[in-house]
Amino acid sequence: MVGGVRGGGQPLPRGVWGDGSPQKKKRGVPKGGPGGWVPPGEKGRPPGPALSFRAFQCWLTVYRRIWRSSVWSSVLGPVFFLGAMGFGLGSLVDRHGTASLGGVSYLAFVAPAILASSVMNTAMGEASFPVFGSIKWNKIYIGAQASPLRPGDIFRGHLMFMTMRIAMNAAVVTVFMWAFGATRSAWVVLAWPAAVLTGLAFAAPIAAWAVTVTSENNFAYMFRFGMMPLMLFSGTFFPLSQLPGWLRPLAYATPLWHGVDLCRGLSLGRVDRPTALGHVAYLAVLAALGIWAGARTYRRRLYV
Amino acid sequence: MSEPEILVRARGLTKRFADFTAVDRIDFDLYRGEAFGFLGPNGAGKSSTMRMIGCVSPPTSGELVILGRDPVRAGSAIRARLGVVPQEDTLDVELTVRENLLVYGRYFGLPRRVIRERTDALLEFVQLSDRARDKVDPLSGGLKRRLTIARSLINEPEILILDEPTTGLDPQARHVVWDRLFRLKQRGVTLILTTHYMDEAEQLCDRLVVMDHGTFAAEGSPRELITRFCSPEVLELRFDPEVHELAADKLKDFPAERAEVLADRILLYVTDGDAALAAVRSSGLEPLTSLVRRGTLEDVFLRLTGRRLED
Numbered sequence: 001m002v003g004g005v006r007g008g009g010q011p012l013p014r015g016v017w018g019d020g021s022p023q024k025k026k027r028g029v030p031k032g033g034p035g036g037w038v039p040p041g042e043k044g045r046p047p048g049p050a051l052s053f054r055a056f057q058c059w060l061t062v063y064r065r066i067w068r069s070s071v072w073s074s075v076l077g078p079v080f081f082l083g084a085m086g087f088g089l090g091s092l093v094d095r096h097g098t099a100s101l102g103g104v105s106y107l108a109f110v111a112p113a114i115l116a117s118s119v120m121n122t123a124m125g126e127a128s129f130p131v132f133g134s135i136k137w138n139k140i141y142i143g144a145q146a147s148p149l150r151p152g153d154i155f156r157g158h159l160m161f162m163t164m165r166i167a168m169n170a171a172v173v174t175v176f177m178w179a180f181g182a183t184r185s186a187w188v189v190l191a192w193p194a195a196v197l198t199g200l201a202f203a204a205p206i207a208a209w210a211v212t213v214t215s216e217n218n219f220a221y222m223f224r225f226g227m228m229p230l231m232l233f234s235g236t237f238f239p240l241s242q243l244p245g246w247l248r249p250l251a252y253a254t255p256l257w258h259g260v261d262l263c264r265g266l267s268l269g270r271v272d273r274p275t276a277l278g279h280v281a282y283l284a285v286l287a288a289l290g291i292w293a294g295a296r297t298y299r300r301r302l303y304v
Numbered sequence: 305m306s307e308p309e310i311l312v313r314a315r316g317l318t319k320r321f322a323d324f325t326a327v328d329r330i331d332f333d334l335y336r337g338e339a340f341g342f343l344g345p346n347g348a349g350k351s352s353t354m355r356m357i358g359c360v361s362p363p364t365s366g367e368l369v370i371l372g373r374d375p376v377r378a379g380s381a382i383r384a385r386l387g388v389v390p391q392e393d394t395l396d397v398e399l400t401v402r403e404n405l406l407v408y409g410r411y412f413g414l415p416r417r418v419i420r421e422r423t424d425a426l427l428e429f430v431q432l433s434d435r436a437r438d439k440v441d442p443l444s445g446g447l448k449r450r451l452t453i454a455r456s457l458i459n460e461p462e463i464l465i466l467d468e469p470t471t472g473l474d475p476q477a478r479h480v481v482w483d484r485l486f487r488l489k490q491r492g493v494t495l496i497l498t499t500h501y502m503d504e505a506e507q508l509c510d511r512l513v514v515m516d517h518g519t520f521a522a523e524g525s526p527r528e529l530i531t532r533f534c535s536p537e538v539l540e541l542r543f544d545p546e547v548h549e550l551a552a553d554k555l556k557d558f559p560a561e562r563a564e565v566l567a568d569r570i571l572l573y574v575t576d577g578d579a580a581l582a583a584v585r586s587s588g589l590e591p592l593t594s595l596v597r598r599g600t601l602e603d604v605f606l607r608l609t610g611r612r613l614e615d
Binding site for chain 2: 044045046050051054055057058061062065066138139140142143144145146147148149150302303304
């Protein structure tokens with residue numbers, strides 16, 4: 001009756017639906033209520049954070065497969081940068097006096113900026129192609145959507161994973177800064193959470209945008225016209241005082257500058273509390289806006 | 305017998321995208337334990353309907369109640385009790401067969417031990433036990449489909465939604481999938497499926513609707529539909545392309561219940577196919593090939609919509 005291939009007559013899964021399957025027990029049992037029926041086992045939805053955590057676990061499973069390849073890029077990248085910029089370029093810069101750098105070596109000046117910009121890179125990488133691919137390529141979101149997870153849970157779960165990746169890379173860079181003698185203060189331990197916040201301030205809004213994108217070409221524009229100028233002109237490799245006056249307000253408005261200045265203050269032990277709190281507030285607002293927007297853009301994209 | 309329990313109930317269900325109406329005021333009730341099919345060509349509104357039942361697409365208007373709840377407000381709780389086999393596989397090809405089930409089981413909040421046990425049983429069920437540790441990527445289309453079905457069962461769903469479960473599979477792989485779905489139905493799982501294969505609908509569905517342009521053209525069991533909309537027998541005639549049109553003209557006046565002229569064949573809907581063939585021959589027409597067969601859902605569809613299913 002069903003085709004010719006009987007496939008050897010595997011037993012029906014025992015344990016799946018148990019022995020007395022709920023279907024059998026409930027079939028034909030009329031329930032009360034309007035329309036003569038009320039579905040059995042009425043259970044509520046688990047709390048949102050629990051659902052987000054389930055989505056996060058999916059990313060962990062995927063990451064267990066690919067972590068080896070990602071470790072090399074996250075370790076070698078910052079080492080190359082610290083070596084080339086801090087020692088290579090630094091030896092030239094330091095010869096001409098470091099007054100404009102605040103009297104510290106170029107290595108100490110540039111290291112926290114490398115920390116901040118490398119978390120930005122991680123954030124942009126994790127929040128762009130993987131988000132897009134989860135709809136178009138491996139369809140992780142589409143699969144997750146058919147479960148109790150809501151679009152907002154899928155978004156926040158993925159964002160948790162991005163934050164984990166950002167935190168891992170920030171930890172690696174911070175350790176290398178310390179190992180290279182590029183830190184000047186024990187406050188540098190706080191540069192790590194500061195960097196994570198900086199990364200989140202990029203990842204959340206970018207993911208919220210990336211899910212709406214219809215072609216991956218958009219990401220090329222982001223890297224070319226977003227990442228590159230930010231990395232070069234946010235007080236990273238040279239102090240903002242070197243920029244023409246009219247450009248400076250623009251630089252002060254960029255999120256990366258806030259991250260760089262915050263990390264630098266902590267690494268050098270020159271924290272001006274109101275300034276630092278301002279940076280934190282700026283980055284936190286940006287992250288919060290991204291988290292708020294992402295739940296909406298994900299819903300619009302996934303629930304069509 | 306007590307009243308069968310209604311699991312899905314739709315009244316005036318409508319889905320519009322901008323200025324296009326994909327689903328246009330459809331009504332249906334789905335009972336526990338049955339296999340219900342949506343038969344129709346591409347673009348008929350089948351997938352849009354499936355997405356609404358799957359609680360991932362809010363209806364534009366009308367009423368939809370699934371497992372007694374509103375899919376817009378209780379989507380998450382409803383989805384916890386559904387299984388979905390989407391039209392395109394959404395397996396993670398980087399992961400192993402087992403890991404795909406693990407990830408999915410975690411979405412449903414199942415403990416790892418339970419997932420492990422169910423994975424063993426389900427892989428056995430879809431005959432994939434020996435591939436449990438393999439990556440998904442190199443698996444054939446048929447094996448991937450079976451894995452998708454196993455994955456959709458990890459939460460022991462009450463309703464299994466299948467959107468074109470065998471599209472793109474070779475005949476043997478299709479038969480294996482049908483066999484497994486049939487066993488699930490025997491087990492009491494309620495199946496909702498879409499298809500544009502009439503043989504699939506005939507094999508699996510207790511009840512089906514013929515869908516076209518977002519509405520139902522007809523509704524009933526496969527047998528009922530064939531009896532109602534098709535003659536007992538169908539005579540298929542193929543002529544030399546040179547005389548195809550001429551023959552078509554002549555056969556229009558032939559005493560058949562109905563004649564259908566396709567690009568390559570002419571179908572005569574008759575009570576007695578052999579007698580009709582003899583009559584055709586005696587009228588001076590000599591077909592290149594002829595075939596007498598019973599009416600099928602394909603004929604029903606042709607009759608109702610004027611189009612073929614797989615066009």
